[in-house]
Amino acid sequence: MENTRNSQAPDGSWGVHAENSTVAERPDPLAYQCRLPLSSTTLDMVANLVRSHLKKIGSRWRKLSPGRIALIVLAVLRHDQRLADMADAYQVSASTVRRWLLEVIHLLATRAERLDRALNKLARRGGAVVLIDGMLIPTRRRTGADNRPNYSGKRKMHGLHVLALTDEKGNLIWVSAARRGRTHDVTAARHDHITAHLRAAGLGAIADLGFLGLDDDPDNPVIITGYRAARGRRLSAAQKEANKLVARERAANEHAFGDLKNWRVLTKLRLGARHATALLRALLVLTRTEVSR
Known part of the structure; x- marks a missing residue:
């Protein structure tokens, strides 16, 4: 079973951490970590976009909260993380992460000026x-x-x-x-x-x-x-x-x-x-x- 957590470093960057404690399947515990050198303003903006979109389309349930979805998408965009790695860290499918990625990309693109x-x-x-x-x-x-x-x-x-x-x-x-x-x-x-x-x-x-x-x-x-x-x-x-x-x-x-x-x-x-x-x-x-x- 995996434990995941988000943390903010003293320099203001955000981290996504996932540690796998299933020793029976793998000889050594694996840890997946990435550090996001992004401000909390960016994270909050993306999370609010996701939250507003879910409210607009009437979605009552998602596997993760809008803040977690925003963090995953920003990790993929900033560090080009593999979708399978992010999916494994948060116990979702890679296709779900891809759907979140495309969803957030198009939400952000609508805010770009002509x-x-x-x-x-x-x-x-x-x-x-x-x-x-x-x-x-x-x-x-x-x-x-x-x-x-x-x-x-x-x-x-x-x-x-x-x-x-x-x-x-x-x-x-x-x-x-x-x-x-x-x-x-x-x-x-x-x-x-x-x-x-x-x-x-x-x-x-x-x-x-x-x-x-x-x-x-x-x-x-x-x-x-x-x-x-x-x-x-x-x-x-x-x-x-x-x-x-x-x-x-x-x-x-x-x-x-x-x-x-x-x-x-x-x-x-x-x-x-x-x-x-x-x-x-x-x-x-x-x-x-x-x-x-």
Whole structure:
């Protein structure tokens, strides 16, 4: 029989502990432990979402309380824990843990702001520019017709392409839908009408050289990129200095991607591609709750 308990460490992180005392089946007692470096604010937010959802659908009984469900889901998202391990620790089935995971992911995803609302909110706070960049989320290699579209020739791996916008301090404000890994940054930005939304909100954007050619209005540019050297045409001293300034401002964007990748479920995505967009938006909500610069 297993005993499980939750504990909070002095640093504010939460732990999930499960100890198996059945010595007859296994020669040595096994202990499963994981430490969650998350605030109680995040845990309470997810637990309240689960509690409200159960009340809304009229569910009278669950195997575990909303707080335990929230703790299990956060452990899976933060540390990419195997569903079977979490199920064994709490004496439920792996399919139940998976159902809880997808349920919480979609509940969190509904709290993510749309692009136009996120930009207008930033403009009302006095923001002037946003930082934009793309990233590739590694996935398992697929066979058959689904193999080639998810392969990124730039990064030499299979994955899903995502765009992200941050403010000048590196706080995430929006993530795009997950697309095929071969998708180019400019193609994804045009599909989401990034430049039109920026002009409507009165904001500009700083981007890397991968977004050259995105802004096709030279009279009213909103996308700031560096300069690219060409064969037989070197960059001038002023252009090199401009590239350094752009790179310096874009450093905050890399910090935001680091915050997002701290959720180790993105190390290699194992969920179905149709759940990837909801997962990214759920992680956006969790990251904004945890990190504020």
